Amino acid sequence: KDVIPPLEHPMVEKEGYLQKAKIADGGKKLRKNWSTSWIVLSGRKIEFYKDSKQQALPNMKTRHNVESVDLCGAHIEWAKEKSSRKSVFQITTVSGNEFLLQSDIDFLILDWFQAIKNAIDRLPKN
């Protein structure tokens, strides 16, 4: 039998901690501010949480701390020149939001890059 996930809980493909810096919002440059983020990849979006416990909270009051990123039409690329840190890649959304993601653990950041790239490639471009 097929297992159909409830609409509000789409199938999670990957989750874990990475370093995150949002560097543009709607095309407007932001001051770079790295912080640890709990990252959840599912279907057509990525969600950034403060930590893993926050993800489980159904309370709508906690929702303002969650940033949801639409991967439809998004771009992903390694961004060596955007940081002094090692292994940094950038996600750019259609809406002009730019995020840098980073980890010092090579296999971990490679896995994330591939998982997000696969998700983007599966989606329609608009």
Ligand code: I3P
């Ligand atoms: C930034 C901070 C960032 C650094 C950034 C600095 O300074 O040190 O960690 O990015 O470099 O400007 P501040 O906290 O004063 O804003 P990286 O760690 O990614 O190198 P940048 O300006 O070259 O991006």
